[in-house]
Amino acid sequence: MTPQLLPSILSASLLASLFASGLPAQGDVQIRSIKVTENIFMLMGQGGNMGLCIGEDGAFLIDDQFAPLSEKIQAAVAKVSENKVKFLVNTHWHGDHTGGNENFGKSGSIIVAHKNVRERMASEQFQAAFNRTVPAAPKEALPVVTFNDEVTFHWNGEEIRVFHVERAHTDGDSIIHFVDSNVFHMGDNFFNGNYPYIDLSSGGSLDGLIASTKKVLGMSDGESKIIPGHGTLGTRAELAASLDVLEVMRERVMELLEAGASVEEVVAAKPSEEFDAQWGKGFMKPDQWVGIIAESLAKSREAGDKKD
Numbered sequence: 001m002t003p004q005l006l007p008s009i010l011s012a013s014l015l016a017s018l019f020a021s022g023l024p025a026q027g028d029v030q031i032r033s034i035k036v037t038e039n040i041f042m043l044m045g046q047g048g049n050m051g052l053c054i055g056e057d058g059a060f061l062i063d064d065q066f067a068p069l070s071e072k073i074q075a076a077v078a079k080v081s082e083n084k085v086k087f088l089v090n091t092h093w094h095g096d097h098t099g100g101n102e103n104f105g106k107s108g109s110i111i112v113a114h115k116n117v118r119e120r121m122a123s124e125q126f127q128a129a130f131n132r133t134v135p136a137a138p139k140e141a142l143p144v145v146t147f148n149d150e151v152t153f154h155w156n157g158e159e160i161r162v163f164h165v166e167r168a169h170t171d172g173d174s175i176i177h178f179v180d181s182n183v184f185h186m187g188d189n190f191f192n193g194n195y196p197y198i199d200l201s202s203g204g205s206l207d208g209l210i211a212s213t214k215k216v217l218g219m220s221d222g223e224s225k226i227i228p229g230h231g232t233l234g235t236r237a238e239l240a241a242s243l244d245v246l247e248v249m250r251e252r253v254m255e256l257l258e259a260g261a262s263v264e265e266v267v268a269a270k271p272s273e274e275f276d277a278q279w280g281k282g283f284m285k286p287d288q289w290v291g292i293i294a295e296s297l298a299k300s301r302e303a304g305d306k307k308d
């Protein structure tokens with residue numbers, strides 16, 4: 001999704017039509033490059049944050065926002081890199097991270113992603129949270145290299161680990177770790193400073209998001225630079241702060257569910273109230289965020305019950 005840019009007053013159906021016709025005002029969008037290290041950049045335009053690693057082997061891009069921005073993204077790459085994008089890694093299937101795939105694929109980039117990204121992009125998808133149907137992507141937009149667990153690139157003098165985290169933001173998420181540079185790109189497993197969107201329709205879950213957040217906390221240190229899917233370039237401390245909110249909310253919502261509350265009753269109880277002023281101003285508004293985590297936990301409780 002395109003979190004911070006879509007006014008919350010837009011109805012789901014209006015949102016759907018906007019997405020169908022492409023987002024408005026993309027002609028005005030500028031691509032900004034934020035230097036992360038000497039050879040790694042975070043690119044921001046409209047949609048999910050991109051990562052770029054440059055060097056003698058060629059440009060390595062993570063995510064590509066929306067199709068109308070591809071030329072601008074390629075121009076931003078050309079400003080810092082003599083080489084075009086050789087590899088393009090998708091962190092997950094959502095259109096604000098893969099919308100440029102067709103253009104990049106046609107211009108010779110090799111698109112790489114978890115196998116579920118290709119599977120979901122190849123067929124029509126429905127996102128219940130926005131009552132939105134996303135059509136199948138054309139062949140040229142699909143990842144041509146897929147993997148199950150992880151794949152490592154040895155590129156531009158970097159060891160670049162791309163590893164899958166299970167059922168977190170979606171069921172096809174990858175996190176990218178530039179091992180030598182101590183840089184991470186977490187895709188939408190990290191919304192720096194805002195409540196994160198969890199796409200339950202695409203196999204995401206709160207527990208998976210907590211696990212992926214803990215995993216990166218365990219791999220990082222105070223010097224790490226963490227590119228979030230949305231929000232500004234992050235630190236380990238900021239990622240830890242987001243985990244605190246996830247864990248407190250999990251406990252509170254689980255308590256309510258165990259006491260017999262329905263998802264609607266959990267939302268009505270406003271368990272996130274103390275965090276809302278700080279965390280609830282992004283794309284995910286408090287009630288919707290609480291509803292999603294309540295639904296996620298209710299689902300995992302049901303699954304647990306069935307196992308007994």
Ligand SMILES: [Zn+2]
Nearest residue numbers: 001092094188
């Ligand atoms: Zn997403």
